[in-house]
Amino acid sequence: MKLEWLKTDYSTPPSVQSDNNVHKRSYLEKTLKEITSFFMNGIFSEEIISRGGLLQSIDPRVKVLAIVIMVITVSLYKQLSILLAAYSATLVLAYFSRIGLKFFLMRVWFFIPLFSGIIAVPALFNIFVPGDSIIDLITLKKDMVFGPLHIPQTIAITRQGALSAALFVMRVATSVSLVVLLTLTTRWTHILKALRVFKVPQFFTFILGMSYRYIHLLLRQIEAVHYARQSRTIGKEEGSSGRKWIISQIKFVLKRSLNIGEQVYSAMVSRGFTYELRTADNFKLKKIDYICAIVSVLLIMVTLGFN
Amino acid sequence: MHIPDGYLGPQTYIPFYGIMLPLWHRGSKILRKELNAKQIPLLALSAAFSFVIMMFNIPVPGGSTGHAVGSALIAILLGPWAAFMSVSMALIIQALLFGDGGITAIGANCFNIAFIMSFSGYYIYKLLSSNSGTNIPRRVFAACVAAYISINLAAFLTAVEFGIQPYIAHKPDGTPLYGPYSLDVAVPIMAIEHLAIFGFIEALVTGLVVAYIAKTDPAMLNIRVSSELEVTPTASKRYRRLWIGLGILILLTPLGLIASGGSWGEWGADELLKMIGFAPEGLKGLSNLWNSVFPDYTIPGLKGPVESVFGYIFSAVIATSVILLFSFVISKTVFRGR
Numbered sequence: 001m002k003l004e005w006l007k008t009d010y011s012t013p014p015s016v017q018s019d020n021n022v023h024k025r026s027y028l029e030k031t032l033k034e035i036t037s038f039f040m041n042g043i044f045s046e047e048i049i050s051r052g053g054l055l056q057s058i059d060p061r062v063k064v065l066a067i068v069i070m071v072i073t074v075s076l077y078k079q080l081s082i083l084l085a086a087y088s089a090t091l092v093l094a095y096f097s098r099i100g101l102k103f104f105l106m107r108v109w110f111f112i113p114l115f116s117g118i119i120a121v122p123a124l125f126n127i128f129v130p131g132d133s134i135i136d137l138i139t140l141k142k143d144m145v146f147g148p149l150h151i152p153q154t155i156a157i158t159r160q161g162a163l164s165a166a167l168f169v170m171r172v173a174t175s176v177s178l179v180v181l182l183t184l185t186t187r188w189t190h191i192l193k194a195l196r197v198f199k200v201p202q203f204f205t206f207i208l209g210m211s212y213r214y215i216h217l218l219l220r221q222i223e224a225v226h227y228a229r230q231s232r233t234i235g236k237e238e239g240s241s242g243r244k245w246i247i248s249q250i251k252f253v254l255k256r257s258l259n260i261g262e263q264v265y266s267a268m269v270s271r272g273f274t275y276e277l278r279t280a281d282n283f284k285l286k287k288i289d290y291i292c293a294i295v296s297v298l299l300i301m302v303t304l305g306f307n
Numbered sequence: 308m309h310i311p312d313g314y315l316g317p318q319t320y321i322p323f324y325g326i327m328l329p330l331w332h333r334g335s336k337i338l339r340k341e342l343n344a345k346q347i348p349l350l351a352l353s354a355a356f357s358f359v360i361m362m363f364n365i366p367v368p369g370g371s372t373g374h375a376v377g378s379a380l381i382a383i384l385l386g387p388w389a390a391f392m393s394v395s396m397a398l399i400i401q402a403l404l405f406g407d408g409g410i411t412a413i414g415a416n417c418f419n420i421a422f423i424m425s426f427s428g429y430y431i432y433k434l435l436s437s438n439s440g441t442n443i444p445r446r447v448f449a450a451c452v453a454a455y456i457s458i459n460l461a462a463f464l465t466a467v468e469f470g471i472q473p474y475i476a477h478k479p480d481g482t483p484l485y486g487p488y489s490l491d492v493a494v495p496i497m498a499i500e501h502l503a504i505f506g507f508i509e510a511l512v513t514g515l516v517v518a519y520i521a522k523t524d525p526a527m528l529n530i531r532v533s534s535e536l537e538v539t540p541t542a543s544k545r546y547r548r549l550w551i552g553l554g555i556l557i558l559l560t561p562l563g564l565i566a567s568g569g570s571w572g573e574w575g576a577d578e579l580l581k582m583i584g585f586a587p588e589g590l591k592g593l594s595n596l597w598n599s600v601f602p603d604y605t606i607p608g609l610k611g612p613v614e615s616v617f618g619y620i621f622s623a624v625i626a627t628s629v630i631l632l633f634s635f636v637i638s639k640t641v642f643r644g645r
Binding site: 028034041076123164180215247 | 311312313314315316317320331335339345347348349350351352353354355356358359360362363364365366367368370372384396397399400402403404405406409410411478480481482483484485486487488511512515516519520523524527
């Protein structure tokens with residue numbers, strides 16, 4: 001299933017003035033862009049799930065459990081080399097799950113931990129992480145103190161700083177890669193069902209599932225009113241009028257979600273809801289699931305052993 | 308403010324799951340009693356609302372845009388337990404589905420954003436808007452202060468959780484294993500960001516929504532999905548929980564410092580045992596900071612970390628009292644006649 005046409009970014013409709021006029025994106029465009037990326041997220045994963053690679057064919061229960069334990073294991077690693085190996089493993093998994101490498105890397109590095117990458121940079125220097133110097137950068141006349149910051153006489157990149165920055169970035173990247181692999185290859189409903197197997201109370205999984213469905217509904221409505229507003233806005237809008245409008249929208253959405261809640265409850269009662277929640281469980285463990293489970297356990301034990 | 312995976316070590320994220328599990332259990336019990344079967348759709352929809360409220364960009368004075376977290380607003384409108392549960396659900400969906408906030412950090416994120424922010428926001432609003440009746444400006448003011456303080460509390464806790472990492476988890480040569488910044492860097496950065504920018508955006512959105520609802524739909528300000536806290540006869544009793552909560556938070560402020568001093572018992576005894584007698588650089592910097600803020604603040608015979616601990620508590624008490632007193636006086640005088 002190719003959905004190329006859906007990838008077109010419709011959040012910013014073509015406008016006559018935007019060619020030469022570099023203007024800040026308005027609040028409407030920003031919200032619309034966020035909403036679009038929310039829906040695209042679902043569409044992308046649906047498409048990747050339909051490709052049928054390695055991770056797609058594994059039972060959700062095994063997959064959720066394995067990934068959660070792996071994320072915990074990643075948080076236990078102390079050696080950079082093991083973290084790098086684990087990160088490479090996620091790339092291999094992505095390849096065998098038929099996730100485009102470029103898409104996967106973009107997804108992991110540009111969406112989430114870019115921020116972590118930037119904030120790790122200052123950690124290189126002995127201003128923040130004291131330790132043994134590798135490269136001396138600047139030598140000042142004497143030590144300086146700016147509020148809580150103590151600037152030493154020689155500003156240097158430290159071994160500890162560089163290692164801690166690398167550890168930090170790789171740890172975040174590996175954990176995020178694992179979670180992205182899970183969400184790209186598993187349907188949300190299956191993740192929820194898998195959670196139930198691990199004794200997460202049905203109360204929670206049921207609400208999570210229902211909530212996710214109504215997030216779609218609410219966002220569709222918000223999207224529609226934002227488009228309506230945008231298409232009727234000409235020229236530059238005053239900040240205060242935009243604020244007024246957004247505030248009324250927030251109230252409207254709140255009122256609406258409470259109303260829907262009431263209506264859904266009535267609908268449930270009238271259909272004979274007795275507080276017993278039942279879902280069809282049709283998971284069945286196959287050979288590949290056992291192999292996957294054994295391989296994961298081995299990997300976790302071996303890496304922790306080397307750690 | 309969502310902490311991703313890899314920022315916190317297991318010594319930090321496991322205890323937060325330990326704190327959150329009984330809280331979630333209690334939350335579901337309380338709401339179940341209040342609403343019976345109705346809670347399922349209502350909670351699902353308020354969770355959806357808390358998810359989408361974070362997507363609304365709003366123009367802020369100065370030409371930029373921003374968005375609010377919304378926990379304080381939801382707590383004011385639906386009550387603290389409903390806000391706590393629905394914001395938790397929204398955070399879990401964000402973590403499991405969008406990788407926004409880590410899986411290991413769900414406990415810590417829910418504690419900061421769903422629990423602390425909702426409850427502090429709710430009780431500060433209640434305290435400042437008590438007996439306000441139809442005095443709308445006072446209610447709006449109370450909502451602004453509640454949003455501002457609660458988001459700053461949550462940001463402060465996030466910074467402390469992040470900032471204690473170099474003290475409690477590092478290699479023998481001092482290389483931090485998780486978040487590399489110590490308290491003296493993490494706390495000021497988060498504090499400045501939230502005191503100067505995000506706090507005001509949160510206050511703006513919360514205040515404006517409360518004002519708008521008060522004008523167009525005043526009954527809604529009294530709608531509460533959960534009303535378990537309404538059986539409070541006297542004023543002193545009504546606010547006891549707020550005072551206890553604030554007290555605990557104030558006492559919690561020097562937690563990170565205690566960790567480096569060696570009495571962080573239940574959170575990772577092994578690591579800490581090694582560190583007894585070790586005074587990290589950052590701690591010295593903090594002592595300097597507090598000494599310069601309170602130049603005469605010295606306790607004879609107490610040096611280093613202990614001093615910082617008291618400095619922390621002392622300043623937290625002073626700051627909290629000043630803010631609350633100031634807000635209370637304003638809410639009672641400025642908005643009196645309206």
